[in-house]
């Protein structure tokens with residue numbers, strides 16, 4: 515069997531809990547060979563983002579060229595992409611090399627409240643990147659921005675999932691980390707079926723990088739040949755273990771534990787049809 519390979523195109527988090535660092539740790543734990551194309555360097559820790567240094571679109575393009583022309587990949591994901599020129603060059607490279615399957619984590623705002631995507635780039639995310647993706651993984655505020663309305667009921671969230679799939683992506687998971695309730699439930703829709711992926715909500719503020727880790731785990735699972743629904747189940751299990759066994763690092767929103775998935779098996783995930 516050949517070694518599964520995955521590429522992450524995202525920003526660097528100096529604190530190591532989110533971004534490229536979370537993605538590579540996740541790929542590694544799932545026994546997938548990880549590669550990266552950096553879009554930006556952030557000075558960041560568990561308390562917040564102090565600075566963002568964006569790379570030139572050309573620099574992002576060259577990194578993708580280097581990986582695609584030699585090692586290749588079985589799946590890829592995008593994370594923080596702050597501007598339209600970078601978004602467009604990534605889409606161009608994905609089309610040029612026919613890179614797939616693609617998971618898009620539409621990172622917009624950090625847990626600490628810092629904007630990571632220019633407002634003008636939102637349209638470009640919807641029109642250039644989403645149609646190339648097999649899965650998009652917005653959190654609740656990101657889903658609200660994608661469809662332009664408040665999603666305060668399950669009916670509205672389902673309607674939003676339909677609208678997001680109509681944007682050209684094959685499937686969507688609207689993550690439930692920002693909802694209340696004793697279950698953390700993520701709503702999946704692939705144009706045919708709605709599924710609810712649920713786990714008990716863990717009372718913790720160590721949730722920095724949960725979205726990055728979730729989408730990276732789904733990407734790694736796809737690289738290993740899992741179907742999209744199997745990959746979402748793997749991602750949900752991986753992140754639940756990571757939150758349940760978080761490391762207690764930092765003075766703010768701490769990182770999750772990226773090795774918990776391989777060490778523990780005490781979290782029960784339910785996958786049920788949502789009618």
Ligand SMILES: Nc1ncnc2c1ncn2[C@@H]1O[C@H](COP(=O)(O)OP(=O)(O)OP(=O)(O)O)[C@@H](O)[C@H]1O
Nearest residue numbers: 653689690691692698715716721722723724725726
């Ligand atoms: N307290 C929690 N307990 C259990 N699961 C959680 C908790 N918080 C988030 N999750 C799960 O973690 C995953 C990521 O969800 P979340 O909504 O936090 O993403 P996010 O806001 O994009 O993350 P981030 O912006 O920190 O990268 C989802 O599967 C969600 O259900």
Ligand SMILES: Cc1ncc(COP(=O)(O)O)c(N)n1
Nearest residue numbers: 525532533594624625722723
């Ligand atoms: C480089 C980078 N990418 C993504 C996030 C989102 O993660 P979070 O919402 O947990 O801050 C981040 N903070 N930094």
